[in-house]
Amino acid sequence: MEPVTSCCCGLDVHKKNVVACLRRIEATGELQIEVRTFSTMTHELLGLAAWLKEAGCEQVAMESTGVYWKPVFNLLHMDVEVLVVNAQHMKAVPGRKTDVRDAEWIAELLHFGLLRGSYIPPQEQRELRELTRYRTTVVQERARFSNRLPKVLEDAKVKRGAVATNILGRSARAMLEAIVAGERDPALLADLARGTLRTKRAAVEQALTGRVMGHHRFLISELLGQIE
Known part of the structure; x- marks a missing residue:
């Protein structure tokens, strides 16, 4: 199966940190995989965005874990295509025990075009939804x-x-x-x-x-x- 993008990233998002796995095909055709961990503090997420931009990342994917994906999505989606994937749509990997392995799995599926992003409404609609829920x-x-x-x-x-x-x-x-x-x-x-x-x-x-x-x-x- 051929990759559908030359550079993508899988994110495993948690309350306190984000594990990012970057998959990039070099000009030589060699696959490079790099894993980094960032905290969910704003300055760290900005660092994640800068790292992805510098690497030429074309797509990012992450699971829709609780509400933790939202600040990450809000910071990244202006610069790169971000797929928020329903966890139920992802096949479990036998023996995946660590956050690093989760990020690698997401990146691999994304690299080969096997992920389908959930619909994310425009920002204005998301804000209206949040206000409506609060009013309720x-x-x-x-x-x-x-x-x-x-x-x-x-x-x-x-x-x-x-x-x-x-x-x-x-x-x-x-x-x-x-x-x-x-x-x-x-x-x-x-x-x-x-x-x-x-x-x-x-x-x-x-x-x-x-x-x-x-x-x-x-x-x-x-x-x-x-x-x-």
């Missing part, structure tokens, strides 16, 4: 804290949810903030009701008659802060 996480976390709040109130014998469905509405927030500040009088707390909730003032006052302890106020304060 924030929304999920907020929902979790919101669901925790009624349990704390129930433990404090405050039945606020029995009178109003929106426990985080404007009236409810004002009452909860007053409770956190130390207000205990149900009548004064009920006076904070707004809108249609004021027509249920008597029921609101009864619902706010509880046994709020110091740890309840602390938990309510923490949960409100997380929900903000």
Whole structure:
């Protein structure tokens, strides 16, 4: 089988280091193999990029290992074609025990055109995906804290949810903030009701008659802060 490129590199990427195996066919037709190890610090990755550029590397391949491949890809893909390969698509090598052997295997497969890179979206799309995932996480976390709040109130014998469905509405927030500040009088707390909730003032006052302890106020304060 003939090589499809004269110079390529296989990378075995880990959290703290990257093992690089460079395969290059010299003008004489002789195959040269060089292995180097770089840390994942930015200055070291820049050194990796400079080494590949100096060697005339045409292609680089690495497995899509967790999130560790991303900073390496971001630094290299502007100067050289980078293939990010699904590890499941690579055949296991019997007896491959070390990171150096992994890098050599990736380089060898790449050299003979036996690797298929995964689709990597453009940078703008990758950034949008990251922001979208973060927003989804924030929304999920907020929902979790919101669901925790009624349990704390129930433990404090405050039945606020029995009178109003929106426990985080404007009236409810004002009452909860007053409770956190130390207000205990149900009548004064009920006076904070707004809108249609004021027509249920008597029921609101009864619902706010509880046994709020110091740890309840602390938990309510923490949960409100997380929900903000």
